[in-house]
Amino acid sequence: MAGYPAWDQDSARTIIAGLAHLEGATLPMLHALQDAFGYVDPQAVPLIAEALNLSRAEVHGAISFYHDFRTAPQPARIVRLCRAEACQALGCEAVVDDLAREHGIVVDAAQAGDAAVETVYCLGNCALGPSALVDGELLGRVDAARIAALCRHGRAHS
Ligand code: FES
CATH class of the missing domain: 3.40.30.10 (Glutaredoxin)
Structure with missing residues (x-):
């Protein structure tokens, strides 16, 4: 069983804040969120955009360019x-x-x-x-x- 917790916006915010200091932090953030929840919820997009001073379109672009990111919860x-x-x-x-x-x-x-x-x-x-x-x-x-x-x-x- 995958056994991921439900998406939690506060936890997502904490994960994002913890990686914001990295150079090119978008991908590490997306990977960390997917590791934590099994997918990257669309609610993460504005959080990442704000943390890294990017546009939402840029964050969307990163998610859709790399095919290993899932944007919906996976079945157990x-x-x-x-x-x-x-x-x-x-x-x-x-x-x-x-x-x-x-x-x-x-x-x-x-x-x-x-x-x-x-x-x-x-x-x-x-x-x-x-x-x-x-x-x-x-x-x-x-x-x-x-x-x-x-x-x-x-x-x-x-
Ligand atoms: S396992 Fe080889 S065809 Fe199905």
């Missing part, structure tokens, strides 16, 4: 489901369909909250597909029920 768990060729041959698209139809889980739908399922292309577990990666653990022969259970319960062996 992300299940990565392989949809590359070998796993397709072993039925991963049926898993995707069943997830939507039977469990109301839409793969690759942007969502915050408890869990999300994202497409990846090959996890190196091709013979045992459909494959999934959850909390660093590689799973083989997954079906929709197992993925849905992972999304609900937060344990790879549920």
Whole structure:
């Protein structure tokens, strides 16, 4: 589980103030905020701009230029489901369909909250597909029920 605290404007302000003395402090601030909260809330933009005497557009520009900054809270768990060729041959698209139809889980739908399922292309577990990666653990022969259970319960062996 990611386990990040909810965005807190006072904590964000403290983090920003603690780094304001650095040369080129924008990126260290953004990284520190993402480390603390799992993402950079849009509310950070005016705080950083003010602390560094930049325009808000400049801060926005830094966030969007570097693709590793997230601007929305992440789900507590992300299940990565392989949809590359070998796993397709072993039925991963049926898993995707069943997830939507039977469990109301839409793969690759942007969502915050408890869990999300994202497409990846090959996890190196091709013979045992459909494959999934959850909390660093590689799973083989997954079906929709197992993925849905992972999304609900937060344990790879549920
Ligand atoms: S194609 Fe799915 S693990 Fe390789």
